[in-house]
Amino acid sequence: MSTEERFKKAEQAAMIGVIGNIVLAVLKWLAGWYGNSKALMADAIHSASDVAGSLAVWIGLKAAKQPPDEDHPYGHGKAESIAAIIVAVLLFLVGIEIGISSIELFFHPLEAPTTIAIVVVIVSILVKEGMFQYKYRLGKMLNSDALIVNAYEHRSDVLSSLAALIGISLSMLGGYFHIEWLVYADPVAGVVVAIFIMKMAWKLGYDSIHNTMDHVLHEEEAMELRKIAASVPEVKKVDELHAREHGHYVIIDLKISVDPNMTVEEGHRVGKKVKKELLKVPHVYDVLVHINPFNPDD
Template identity: 65%
Template sequence: MSDDRFKQAEFATIIGIVGNVVLAIVKGVIGMMANSKALIADAVHSASDVVGSLAVFVGLRVAKEPPDDDHPYGHGKAESIAAIIVAVLLFLVGLEIGKSSIESFFEEIHPPKTMAIFAVVLSIVVKEAMFRYKYNVGKRIKSDAVIINAYEHRSDVFSSFAALIGIVGAIIGGYLQIDWLIFLDPVAGIFVSLLVLKMAWKLGGDAIHNTLDHVLHDEDTVPLRETVLNEPEVKRIDELHAREHGHYVIVDLKISVDPDMTVEEGHRVGKRVKKRLMEHENVRNVFVHINPYSPEEND
C-alpha cells in the first residue's frame, strides 16, 4: 500500500473511531436518561463500530507491509481479514440488540422521554456524513476494509431511523394513553437488530469471497490481455489469472512464443510483458511462464 493511500485510509478510520466514540457515549447516556431501549440498542451499535474501526486500522497497518519470505505475495489480504472480523462483530451485536429488545416485552415498560429524539436525529446526520466520506475514500483507494467500515455507518443510519420511528411512536402512545404504541420502542430495537444482522451477513460474505483467491472475471481482464498481446513476440495467451489480493492484483500468466527462440530471448519477452503489466495501477506482481507456440494446442 502506498504511503498516500495508507494515509487516506488511516485518516478515514480515525475519524470513524472518534465519531463512533462520541455518538456511543451521547446515545448511551441519553438512552438511559430517556428510558429508551431503541436508543440504547443504537448506542451499542455505535460502540461496536469503534471495535470494527480499530480492526480495520490494524488490518490497514498490516496490509501496508511489503512482501517478505513468508508472504511473497504481500499482505494485502489483511484488509479482507479485518473486514471479516468487523462483520462477525457486527453480527454478534445484532444478536445482542435483538435479545435485549425481546426481553423488554416481559418487563414493565414506560415511554421514552423526548430528549431521545434529538440524540437519534444527531446520529442520523453524523452517520450519513461519515458513510459518504468513508465510502468515497474506500472506492478511491480500492480498500474492502474501508468500504465495509463505511457500510457500518450506513447500517447505523438505518438503525437510527428505525429507532426514531419507535421512539416517536412510543412517546405518542404514552401521551395519548395508547398502551400498545409504547411497545414501538422495543419493536424498533428488534428491527434494528435485523438490519444489523442482514448487513453483517452480506458484508462478511463479500469479504470471505475476496479472501478465497477470487480471480477477476474475463471482462475485467480485457485491459491486461490487450497489454500482453501488444507485445509483438507473444503469439498467444495460453492462460491468464488475475488474483485479487486485497486492494491489488497478482497476475499468473502463460504465453506462447516462437519455439525457435533461445531461452534468453524468451526470457526477455517475459520480462517485457511483466514490465508492461506492472504499469497497471492495481497490479502488484506478475508471474510469467513461457511456452513454445503450437497452433494445435494450448499448453
C-alpha cells in the first residue's frame, strides 16, 4: 500500500468517526433529556468529546503526510502521535467532568428514566463497537498510533454505554418497584463510566508520549533489520543499529564495519547497498549509514 493510499484510508476513518460521533452525541443527549437519564446525558458528553478527538486525529494525519522540509528533514510522522496525546488529554478531562456531574446528582431528588433511554443506549453500543473494530484493525494495518487511540475512544464509549445501560435498567426497576435508593443507580453508573474513561485515557496518553520521545525498536524487534544489513556480502559486522519510530514509520541509524583496505568510494557503495536493502522494508522511511574499518580483535 502506498503512503498516499495509507493516509487516504486513515483520513476517511477519522471523518467517519466525526460524523458518527456527532449523530450519536445528539441522539443520546435528546434521549437522555426526554428519557430522564443523567447517565445517558453524561454518555452523550463522552460522545461529543469523541468528535473533538476524531478531528484531532484527522488534523494530525493531514500534518503527518506532509513531505520532509528544511526544518523537518525526517518528515512529519510524529504528528500522529501528538494527535493521539491530544485525544488522550481530552478523554481524561471528559472523565473528570462526567465524574463531577454524576456525583452532584446524589444531592438532588431523581426520577427513574424511561424506555427510550435504554433503546438509544443499545443502539449506541452496537454502532460504537462496529466503529472500534473498524478503526482498530485499520490502525494496526496502517501502523497508526492516532487511529488506534481513536479506536479505543470508541471502545471506551461502548463500555461507558454498558455502564449506563446497567444504571438505567436498575434505576427503572427501582422506579417500578418503588425502591427509592435504586433510582440512584443511574448516577452511580455515571461515576463508574468516569473512572473507566480516566484510566483508559491515562494509559493511551502514556503510550503515545513514549512513542514521541525518539523511542527505538527493542532488540528483538530490530533483529530482522540487523539480519538484512548483515546479508550484504561486503559487511563484516553490524556494529550498531537503532530504529527510531516516527509515527507510522522508522528511521534507522546504522554503523557497519567493512574491509579496512577498501577505498572511501568502495565503502560508500557498500553503505548504499545496505541502505537500498533496508528501504525495501515497508515501514522503513530512511537509513543513515556510518562506515567503520573492520578490526577482528574488537
